[in-house]
Amino acid sequence: MSEKYQALIDQLESMKTDIEKFYVKGQNAAGTRLRKKLSELRKMAKEMRDEIQEIKNERKGA
Numbered sequence: 001m002s003e004k005y006q007a008l009i010d011q012l013e014s015m016k017t018d019i020e021k022f023y024v025k026g027q028n029a030a031g032t033r034l035r036k037k038l039s040e041l042r043k044m045a046k047e048m049r050d051e052i053q054e055i056k057n058e059r060k061g062a
Contacts, residue, residue: 004048011041 015037021030 002048002051004044004051008041008044008048011037011044 015034018030018033018037021027022034
């Protein structure tokens with residue numbers, strides 16, 4: 001499995017606590033942390049998408 005995939009999973013796992021704090025306990029600071037982590041998640045997903053596209057292109061050429 002890809003290291004990037006595992007990093008995405010780890011990022012999602014790290015968000016669990018802040019999700020509960022924001023949605024259940026109403027802590028606004030947790031919402032700020034969630035938004036930051038979601039932004040990082042978006043960057044990580046884009047990198048993974050680029051990697052997948054590159055691999056697909058390499059396979060077409062081979």
